[in-house]
Amino acid sequence: MFEDVEDGFVQERREPRVGTVSGLALMTGATAMAAVGGGHHSVFATILLALLALGMAHAFTVEIQRQAHRRTGRWGRHDVVNTVLLAGWALGALAVAMLPYPPAPMRVLGLLLTFSYAAACAYFVAERRRAVAEPATPVEAPVSESSPV
Structure with a gap:
């Protein structure tokens, strides 16, 4: 797996994946929910869970960038699935926020x-459209120092 840097973004050559974006989205939200509404946590445990959620949010953002900047010249089926799943998680979180019986902190976190x-x-969607619109650049194979010239 070789990577090229163009315009400050790493161009990925790997295959498209669906589970990583959706899984990181759910893990981030679930960890945040556990931090806010997990019952009788100590302050230390709540802070650790919140920091873990922030770290996973960063990993989620990086994975979105990686999936958006793949080297395919078109919008593919995996892109549609990632978009639909992210929109679905937004609707699911909105449903949790609109329910009358969760405590107020859980409802606020649902809105967030x-x-x-x-x-x-x-x-x-914006990054993927931008990556698809960019012209493809030819990629040269790296030359190892031990190979004869």
Whole structure:
């Protein structure tokens, strides 16, 4: 797996994947929900869970960038699935926020997750469209120092 840097973004050559974006989105939201509404946590445990959720949010953003900047010249089936799943998680988080029986902190976090998932979906679509619109550049194979010239 070789990578080239163009315009500040790493151009990925690997195959498209669906599970990583969706899985990181769900893990980030679930960890945040555990931090906010996990019952009788100590302050230390709540802070650790919140920091873990922030770290996973960063990994989620990086994976969105990696999937958006793949080297395919078109919008593919995997891109549609990633977009639909992110939009679905935004709707699911909105449903949690609109239910009358969760406590107020859980409802606020549901709204925050709704906006976060919707922003992630819009970011993925914008970055993927930008990557598809860029002209493909030829890639040279790397030359190892031990190979004869």
